[in-house]
Amino acid sequence: MVRAKSWTLRKHFEGFPKTSDFELKEVELPKLKDGDVLCESVFLSVDPYMRPYSGRIMKEGDLMIGSQVAKVVESKNPTYPVGTYVVANSGWTTHFISDGKALQLLPSWPEKIPRSLALGTIGMPGLTAYFGLFEICKIRAGDTVLVSAAAGAVGSVVGQIAKIGGCKVVGCAGSDKKVAHLKQIGFDEAFNYKTVGSLEEALRKASPDGYDCYFDNVGGEFSSIVLNQMKKFGRIAVCGAISGYNDTVPQKGPYVQIPMIFNELYMEGFIVSRWNDRREEALKILLRWVVEGKIKCEEHVTEGFEKMPAAFMGMLKGENLGKAVIKV
Numbered sequence: 001m002v003r004a005k006s007w008t009l010r011k012h013f014e015g016f017p018k019t020s021d022f023e024l025k026e027v028e029l030p031k032l033k034d035g036d037v038l039c040e041s042v043f044l045s046v047d048p049y050m051r052p053y054s055g056r057i058m059k060e061g062d063l064m065i066g067s068q069v070a071k072v073v074e075s076k077n078p079t080y081p082v083g084t085y086v087v088a089n090s091g092w093t094t095h096f097i098s099d100g101k102a103l104q105l106l107p108s109w110p111e112k113i114p115r116s117l118a119l120g121t122i123g124m125p126g127l128t129a130y131f132g133l134f135e136i137c138k139i140r141a142g143d144t145v146l147v148s149a150a151a152g153a154v155g156s157v158v159g160q161i162a163k164i165g166g167c168k169v170v171g172c173a174g175s176d177k178k179v180a181h182l183k184q185i186g187f188d189e190a191f192n193y194k195t196v197g198s199l200e201e202a203l204r205k206a207s208p209d210g211y212d213c214y215f216d217n218v219g220g221e222f223s224s225i226v227l228n229q230m231k232k233f234g235r236i237a238v239c240g241a242i243s244g245y246n247d248t249v250p251q252k253g254p255y256v257q258i259p260m261i262f263n264e265l266y267m268e269g270f271i272v273s274r275w276n277d278r279r280e281e282a283l284k285i286l287l288r289w290v291v292e293g294k295i296k297c298e299e300h301v302t303e304g305f306e307k308m309p310a311a312f313m314g315m316l317k318g319e320n321l322g323k324a325v326i327k328v
């Protein structure tokens, strides 16, 4: 018999999550039926969406939502023999049983590429960057692209794909270490939004002519300021709004209509699953860019399943450079 450890939502988050909002439980898993596989987690992901979605789709006591890279350790399903690696939306748990239907097989994975990247650059966050840039921002060579939360899982890939596409790239992030990293991976300009005296001036200095595209990961005040520095017919991909995920009272800000009208802007929100039918094609391209060294991948690895809540809260606070993952 296998005992699975699982993190559950003990209490709905109010404001910023607290350690006491989580509870670690242990359950004994049943025997496998025909067609089942037993999976053991190898890497787990902590992502910003877990904060807003917990209130929308979870009840107190539920398993925390999330995806992981897992290894098949027992199998009664010929499609997934023992030793197969899969990506699964199985929540914050060390072991789970699946009938295989919702598992994604890891594609042929080069030896030198860490499998954890299937939760980051060669996974959901990388796909978000890819489709947000090509389908919403519709980048063209020569465009100036701004990305917020630029040193994170999505943002760091956005900047590097935009460079591959021949764009000038400006990124902002919340520490000097992150800013230095952005310059190292090819961003043309980068600044620390927490320490610049004036966001208006920092944005103007980085691109005096304004921005063709804005890949918005943060929302809130920062994005309201950006709106006034978009070029005529600029395109804004509204990907995330992490600056407000922990707010108990929704932020109020300047309304968008006037700058949108004057500059004839295009602004569209999106969820990456819209392009699920093109997932495999895009993952192959992302994997190729990583193998070719055109995309550099940084990960913020926390060791130990017990530390998952701390890793999640740390990511929300900005402790991560690159994708935040947990190594079991």
Ligand SMILES: NC(=O)C1=CN([C@@H]2O[C@H](COP(=O)(O)OP(=O)(O)OC[C@H]3O[C@@H](n4cnc5c(N)ncnc54)[C@H](OP(=O)(O)O)[C@@H]3O)[C@@H](O)[C@H]2O)C=CC1
Binding pocket: 047, 048, 049, 124, 125, 128, 149, 150, 151, 152, 153, 154, 155, 172, 173, 174, 175, 178, 217, 218, 238, 239, 240, 241, 242, 243, 244, 270, 271, 272, 273, 315, 316, 317, 318, 319, 320, 322, 323, 324
């Ligand atoms: N639409 C979609 O389909 C998807 C949307 N997303 C969204 O993309 C965004 C980035 O996600 P992801 O790359 O996984 O996460 P990151 O790896 O970027 O981690 C989150 C980062 O957000 C930044 N941050 C935290 N609080 C604030 C704040 N108040 N203001 C500005 N920045 C803040 C921190 O970086 P810093 O130190 O720079 O502040 C932190 O490191 C999120 O908003 C997420 O919800 C992600 C995946 C899919």
Ligand SMILES: CCCCCC(=O)/C=C/[C@H]1[C@H](O)CC(=O)[C@@H]1CCCCCCC(=O)O
Binding pocket: 048, 049, 052, 053, 057, 065, 066, 089, 124, 239, 240, 241, 271, 272, 273
């Ligand atoms: C105001 C909230 C904006 C959140 C934006 C965001 O980060 C969206 C992330 C989605 C991403 O595109 C793919 C996902 O899986 C995220 C949505 C998750 C939905 C709940 C999953 C439930 C489950 O685990 O079964």
